[in-house]
Amino acid sequence: MKSDPKEILALLKKGPNLIFLHSNADLDCTGSAVAIAVHFGNSVLCAPAGVSHLGKRLLAQLEMNVSETIRQFDNHNIVVVDAQGDSSLGYVGVDWKNATIIDHHRDNTAELAPRYLIDEASTSACELVWETMGRPKKIDRRVGICLLAGIISDTGHLKRGTSRTLANASEILRASDLRLDDVQIVFDSADDQDSARRISRLKAAQRLKFDRIGEWVVAVTEIGAFESAACQALLSVGADVAFSGSQKEDGFRITGRANNAAVTAGVHLGDMFNSIAAECGGQGGGHDGAAGLSGKGDVEAMLGICSSRTILLLKGKERQGRTAKESLL
Ligand SMILES: [Mn+2]
Known part of the structure; x- marks a missing residue:
């Protein structure tokens, strides 16, 4: 059962x-998080x-600070964005019994929280924040x-936008008097100018291993x-389907991405990471085509598990995806 967005709005305003x-x-x-903080004021992040790298860039551009430790105050509204439990949050300590959740991942553990707006059909949490704000004119x-x-x-x-995505984006552009290229600055500098990222992509290509399973x-x-x-x-x-992993001092971190053809064939990386985490320990979750997994252990072995599960899933399945023709009909 979803909470009344008006109740969440009143809470955020207060x-x-x-x-x-x-x-x-x-x-x-x-x-x-920053949109809520700037729009309603009176907020701690x-x-x-x-x-993430891009998240940090956005924070720096807007001169916003975040606390790197878990803060606890009496009489604050606890709000969780883009996650809905310890596992998807990636740490423990949030008082879920008093929390408000705004998330667009699959509804898993929301019964823990008294108020939530969870809508998997929404392409982003930001749109749910916009809808919660009540789509203000300015x-x-x-x-x-x-x-x-x-x-x-x-x-x-x-590219994965729906009519609802673009309607929301259009309303936001109008209300903030922005053009799409005003937002591009958040992406440009990171994608094309940061040499560490470019080198990292080249290294990823250099160390690439792949399996062919039929057409997959x-x-x-x-x-x-x-x-x-x-x-x-x-x-x-x-x-x-691609998995990239890094070995950290205290464990590993893996990111997975699947294209439209693989998702259509039944790949759901969020669910897969979730079940690997449940079996091997760690945290995992996300969307069908984009997800993350982290935990203790050897990244090479974990990458092996991710790829063999995917291979098992895709074996014998026809690679269809949406052809140009199907998309036009
Ligand atoms: Mn999201």
Whole structure:
């Protein structure tokens, strides 16, 4: 059962808000949190398990600070964006019994929280934040940048956008008096100018291993950082499903990406990572085509598990995806 968005809106307006971000918070998560903080004011952001490269860039551009430890205050609204439990959050310590959840992942553990807006059909958490705000006619440009950055990033630069995505994006552009290229600054500098990211993608390609299963290609690679950029690179050179992992001092971190053809054939990386985490320990979850897994242990062995499960799933399945013709009909 979903909560009444008006009840959540009243709560956010009233404040003060204590907003929790998931581990290695992406643009959708960071954008949602900062949009709430700027729009309603009176908010503290908590990201004890880190913020992604692009998330950090957004925070820096908007001169926003996040707490790196879990904060606890009496009489604050506890708000969790883009996650809905310890596992998807990537750390423990949030008082779920008093939390409000705004998330667009599959509904898993929300019964823990008294108030939630969870809608898997929404392409981003930022859109749910926009809908919760009540689609105001005028918003601060910074709020617009945050919401649009989250939408653009979670939809693969609008490629996976629905009519609802674009309607929301259009309303946000109008309310904040922005153009799409005003938001591009959040992406440009990172994608094309940061040499560490470019080198990381090249290394990912250099260390690439892949399996062919009929028409399917499943690729894995091991790098030091920028796992999602590495996955994107592997998909762009022809993999249907890609996993990139890095070995950290205290364990491993793996990012997975699947293309439309693999998702249509039944690949759901979020569910797969979730079950691997349940069996091997660690945290895993996400969407059908984009997910993350982390835990203790050897990254090479874990990458092997990810790829063999995917191979098992795809074996014998026809590689269809949506052809241009089908999309036009
Ligand atoms: Mn998201």
